[in-house]
Amino acid sequence: MSRLLKFITCGSVDDGKSTLIGHLLYDTKLLYADQQQALELDSKLGSREGEADYSLLLDGLMAEREQGITIDVAYRYFTTDARSFIVADTPGHEEYTRNMAVGASFADLAVILIDASQGVLVQTRRHARICAMMGIRYFVFAVNKMDLVGYKQETFDRIQADILMLKAEIALENIYIIPLSATEGDNITHKSKDMEWYAGTTLIDYLEQIDIISDTSEKGFYMPVQRVCRPNHTFRGFQGQIEAGRIQVGDEIRSLPGGRKALVKQIYLTDQQVEEAISGQPVTIQLDREVDVSRGCVLADRADLPIGKSFTASLLWMDDLPLITGKDYLIKIGTKILPCVITSISYKTDVNTGGKIPASQLVKNEIAACDIVLAEFTALDLFHSRKTLGEFILIDRVSNMTAACGVITTFDNQKEHNAKSCFCGRDISAQSDIFEEFYYNLESSSIIGYHSDKETYRVGDSVPVKGESYHYPDTFDIMILKDEVVVLVRDKRIAAISSLNDYSYTEAPLINGQGFGIRVKSGEEFAEFIRCYQTSKDSTELYNQWISFEAYRQVIFNSNFWII
Amino acid sequence: MNELSHLDELEAEAIYIIREVVSECERPVMLYSIGKDSSVMLHLALKAFYPEKPPFPLLHIDTTWKFREMISFRDHIAKKHQIELLVYTNEDGVKRGINPFDHGAAYTDIMKTQALKQALDKYGFTAAFGGGRRDEEKSRAKERIFSFRNEAHAWDPKNQRPELWKLYNTKLNKGESMRIFPLSNWTEKDIWQYIQRENIEIVPLYFAKERPVIYRDGNIIMADDDRLPLLPGEKPEFKKVRFRTLGCYPLTGGCESDAVTLDEITKETLGAVTSERTSRVIDKEAEGSMERRKREGYF
Numbered sequence: 001m002s003r004l005l006k007f008i009t010c011g012s013v014d015d016g017k018s019t020l021i022g023h024l025l026y027d028t029k030l031l032y033a034d035q036q037q038a039l040e041l042d043s044k045l046g047s048r049e050g051e052a053d054y055s056l057l058l059d060g061l062m063a064e065r066e067q068g069i070t071i072d073v074a075y076r077y078f079t080t081d082a083r084s085f086i087v088a089d090t091p092g093h094e095e096y097t098r099n100m101a102v103g104a105s106f107a108d109l110a111v112i113l114i115d116a117s118q119g120v121l122v123q124t125r126r127h128a129r130i131c132a133m134m135g136i137r138y139f140v141f142a143v144n145k146m147d148l149v150g151y152k153q154e155t156f157d158r159i160q161a162d163i164l165m166l167k168a169e170i171a172l173e174n175i176y177i178i179p180l181s182a183t184e185g186d187n188i189t190h191k192s193k194d195m196e197w198y199a200g201t202t203l204i205d206y207l208e209q210i211d212i213i214s215d216t217s218e219k220g221f222y223m224p225v226q227r228v229c230r231p232n233h234t235f236r237g238f239q240g241q242i243e244a245g246r247i248q249v250g251d252e253i254r255s256l257p258g259g260r261k262a263l264v265k266q267i268y269l270t271d272q273q274v275e276e277a278i279s280g281q282p283v284t285i286q287l288d289r290e291v292d293v294s295r296g297c298v299l300a301d302r303a304d305l306p307i308g309k310s311f312t313a314s315l316l317w318m319d320d321l322p323l324i325t326g327k328d329y330l331i332k333i334g335t336k337i338l339p340c341v342i343t344s345i346s347y348k349t350d351v352n353t354g355g356k357i358p359a360s361q362l363v364k365n366e367i368a369a370c371d372i373v374l375a376e377f378t379a380l381d382l383f384h385s386r387k388t389l390g391e392f393i394l395i396d397r398v399s400n401m402t403a404a405c406g407v408i409t410t411f412d413n414q415k416e417h418n419a420k421s422c423f424c425g426r427d428i429s430a431q432s433d434i435f436e437e438f439y440y441n442l443e444s445s446s447i448i449g450y451h452s453d454k455e456t457y458r459v460g461d462s463v464p465v466k467g468e469s470y471h472y473p474d475t476f477d478i479m480i481l482k483d484e485v486v487v488l489v490r491d492k493r494i495a496a497i498s499s500l501n502d503y504s505y506t507e508a509p510l511i512n513g514q515g516f517g518i519r520v521k522s523g524e525e526f527a528e529f530i531r532c533y534q535t536s537k538d539s540t541e542l543y544n545q546w547i548s549f550e551a552y553r554q555v556i557f558n559s560n561f562w563i564i
Numbered sequence: 565m566n567e568l569s570h571l572d573e574l575e576a577e578a579i580y581i582i583r584e585v586v587s588e589c590e591r592p593v594m595l596y597s598i599g600k601d602s603s604v605m606l607h608l609a610l611k612a613f614y615p616e617k618p619p620f621p622l623l624h625i626d627t628t629w630k631f632r633e634m635i636s637f638r639d640h641i642a643k644k645h646q647i648e649l650l651v652y653t654n655e656d657g658v659k660r661g662i663n664p665f666d667h668g669a670a671y672t673d674i675m676k677t678q679a680l681k682q683a684l685d686k687y688g689f690t691a692a693f694g695g696g697r698r699d700e701e702k703s704r705a706k707e708r709i710f711s712f713r714n715e716a717h718a719w720d721p722k723n724q725r726p727e728l729w730k731l732y733n734t735k736l737n738k739g740e741s742m743r744i745f746p747l748s749n750w751t752e753k754d755i756w757q758y759i760q761r762e763n764i765e766i767v768p769l770y771f772a773k774e775r776p777v778i779y780r781d782g783n784i785i786m787a788d789d790d791r792l793p794l795l796p797g798e799k800p801e802f803k804k805v806r807f808r809t810l811g812c813y814p815l816t817g818g819c820e821s822d823a824v825t826l827d828e829i830t831k832e833t834l835g836a837v838t839s840e841r842t843s844r845v846i847d848k849e850a851e852g853s854m855e856r857r858k859r860e861g862y863f
Contacts, residue, residue: 071722072724073706075698075706076705077698077699077749084570099724101726105727105729226583226584227587229613229616230616231615231617241579270579270614271611271614278568280568280576281568281572281576282611284614284615318726335584393728393733395733395735400735400737402733405731
């Protein structure tokens with residue numbers, strides 16, 4: 001059992017979070033004498049009632065004491081005979097939800113306070129949902145202020161039933177429910193004499209005994225590379241913290257996303273050479289051959305670690321500016337930072353009911369499911385499979401503000417990327433990559449496809465026939481075979497969008513949905529092409545025979561496009 | 565070896581933070597105050613980059629009122645680890661004769677806060693490591709590990725950048741900077757236990773020894789040199805004392821102690837009934853004094 005327990009307290013305003021921690025510290029004799037002095041002094045200065053106010057221990061900022069509220073997370077450290085604790089006291093106001101999330105991202109366990117006289121509130125549900133989203137798997141629901149409801153079991157039972165419903169609704173794994181009073185000290189460190197009907201343990205007993213089972217479901221060894229250490233020309237070591245599994249000298253590993261294999265030649269655990277290292281340790285790994293590894297790469301011992309470029313994620317928006325779909329942000333996953341675009345908001349989550357609400361924008365403190373496309377392929381995973389590769393932050397490229405945090409929930413294997421151009425006719429539509437740019441990135445030595453915007457075109461709209469890496473004629477026909485749609489472009493404008501069945505060859509140049517030329521110069525060739533398309537089992541063969549990349553396209557060299 | 569100890573976890577976290585700063589920040593520097601926390605931080609930096617040397621210099625803000633033993637220890641450590649040491653003093657303050665006796669809070673501002681800002685600006689450092697811990701004082705308990713400062717080096721406690729998991733956002737615009745606290749989650753006890761485990765060299769002032777001291781306003785002040793003005797009736801006497809924190813000698817209170825080994829110090833610390841910052845005279849000036857100084861650019 002790990003000796004250190006990191007937990008947070010959360011809940012609605014005035015549920016008594018700070019008072020609870022203050023009492024916990026006080027009861028366990030963890031207040032230093034001068035802190036107690038400072039507490040008395042502070043109480044006299046800014047007190048609400050004149051008695052020692054434990055919450056003043058936690059509300060450390062002047063603005064907080066002036067307003068009598070908690071604005072930001074406070075961290076406190078205490079130790080009992082059984083265990084060391086770090087507790088993060090988080091704000092209850094909805095306005096400061098993002099600070100509550102900061103605390104949640106740090107914790108293994110959440111103590112959610114509920115005012116017995118109020119029951120389960122919207123904020124209770126919001127906090128439980130955010131804690132679960134951020135990966136907390138252990139919950140204590142502390143039904144506080146039992147003294148105000150006469151220590152009645154019926155009140156507790158009613159609230160307990162609501163908590164169990166919430167548990168089922170958001171699929172919480174481990175929960176424990178305790179009736180207590182933070183001001184009176186009931187069931188915090190001493191069993192309450194006023195609630196003999198409660199058979200469970202006190203809060204401190206529970207916290208001392210709970211065994212946080214470290215997540216063993218993460219498969220294999222992996223380590224995001226923080227930096228390359230090269231003190232001289234013979235030493236080249238990759239430094240980082242092992243996130244899961246173990247590694248031994250002689251093991252075969254891969255560098256991702258490239259996938260090149262190498263053997264582990266030497267391992268340093270900080271400044272000591274070792275044969276083996278395990279999850280959580282800071283190491284420097286030397287490989288037996290020159291492999292292209294830089295910051296942001298992931299070293300892994302398994303081939304099944306996903307490499308991806310697009311996914312769906314749960315996002316908590318934190319910026320004062322709303323989320324704008326289509327705008328590019330920087331994303332940090334593990335040690336990798338790269339540009340990304342939020343292509344669409346699937347839905348917003350109603351924090352109270354869990355319902356899905358259609359949305360076109362997202363403002364501060366809202367949660368939503370969003371589709372995100374990265375600038376390049378990178379090692380990533382679902383949050384519940386490999387935590388470190390499934391959690392991320394988004395950074396605004398102008399203000400540098402941390403605009404959101406999120407966790408990857410599903411991969412998007414079917415859709416290559418979402419930012420396609422859409423052609424919409426009267427009752428048909430088709431998706432196309434025809435205006436995608438192709439760049440050869442000199443930094444990553446790979447060809448990258450890039451859509452600047454998701455655009456929808458209708459009959460009469462003009463189209464950008466010339467881009468950086470393509471140049472189409474003013475008049476041509478776009479044949480989008482997978483959707484069986486043909487778009488006629490005449491003099492840079494869309495003249496018609498029709499079904500392939502209704503189309504007959506017009507002698508205008510034919511271009512497919514990806515912007516590649518189709519080698520067809522006559523009605524006979526067109527008929528032959530359609531026949532081949534319909535009977536072909538191998539698209540490689542079809543493409544090599546009929547399709548020409550270079551007819552209207554080229555690849556542009558680029559080194560600074562993705563520079564961050 | 566399947567589980568990391570509490571100290572292993574804290575060490576790993578600090579090393580991760582230090583490596584992130586060096587990888588992402590343009591011009592990092594490590595504030596070296598010579599105290600035990602700085603000693604631990606430097607030790608962690610040496611381990612983090614091994615076999616490379618830490619790729620940043622140390623910066624000491626010298627108020628000219630530090631204990632003499634601190635200065636000789638500082639020079640010894642820089643030499644021992646062959647690491648670049650920058651020393652900065654606010655010469656304007658020296659010229660104006662600013663001292664801790666006559667100028668009180670202004671002294672701290674001019675010789676520490678202003679000096680620090682001047683030094684960071686002079687060398688163009690955009691990221692500065694500090695040894696602050698969250699268990700020291702309650703405004704520190706609220707501060708992020710990566711603490712954003714605006715062009716005036718000021719901290720805005722009401723609008724801190726969210727800090728999620730260990731995905732630190734180090735992006736800055738021109739003129740802005742970061743203060744980074746790799747020891748945020750360490751307690752005083754952790755520091756002593758780690759010093760003991762790793763056998764880290766610290767300034768001898770931490771160990772009890774006969775030293776010339778005076779008793780003033782409930783504090784034990786060491787007469788480190790003859791600049792300490794004595795009030796009528798005050799006469800330095802030799803007492804066996806040690807220091808829990810180190811700073812400017814006229815502002816640092818010692819405690820009577822017989823602890824001469826790390827074991828004894830740790831034992832004393834664990835049983836201590838006063839937290840260490842009370843031996844710093846400046847913190848008790850007024851409600852929120854630390855927060856105020858940090859907003860003005862103090863570490």
